């Protein structure tokens with residue numbers, strides 16, 4: 001099952017609740033919430049009060065992507081205001097083990113993210129303790145950037161490694177995903193696709209989300225068919 005995680009960063013904040021509900025209605029199971037501190041990344045986005053407030057609107061899985069230094073300072077607060085999963089950057093902390101323990105300790109799912117220049121191998125030591133690995137396909141900090149094609153090889157490398165080890169950890173990919181490349185992203189091995197501009201900035205949100213859903217369905221059918229053929233061999 002593939003999952004769409006619309007990124008709130010691209011939403012219209014005047015009508016935020018309405019837009020979130022539209023993504024939920026069309027089948028987006030996750031809501032991707034980018035928290036930026038102006039230090040780890042150049043930009044500043046939003047924080048706890050906003051998450052707390054939209055928690056009343058949405059039943060989606062709140063996928064909080066922390067682009068902040070020393071994420072260990074805020075884990076409890078983010079869980080308390082409604083995060084279901086917390087993804088932190090390996091580059092942003094000296095104590096990844098502690099952050100993982102804290103996130104799990106407060107009952108949330110652990111995601112670990114790496115920037116495009118960080119080798120994929122950097123996440124290997126944590127794969128048995130994380131529920132998700134987030135591969136950035138743009139430099140973190142802003143929405144609306146083009147997908148970096150070298151991300152495909154990074155996704156494939158991680159997919160192969162995870163499958164060889166037989167681990168249940170999911171792969172999420174974030175940045176520059178739209179209807180033109182979503183199939184390539186899931187073909188490379190992604191389970192969860194984050195999309196900001198492609199969901200909120202073009203045409204209608206319902207149409208945009210349904211196009212992602214259709215691409216996922218097509219791929220799921222192909223997977224079922226391929227599995228059937230494998231069984232026959």
Ligand code: DX5
Nearest residue numbers: 140141143144175176196197
């Ligand atoms: C970038 C963020 C992304 C971003 C994706 O730092 O982590 O989640 O909002 O936006 P698009 O889909 O527009 O590239």
Ligand code: ZN
Nearest residue numbers: 034065174194
């Ligand atoms: Zn993000």
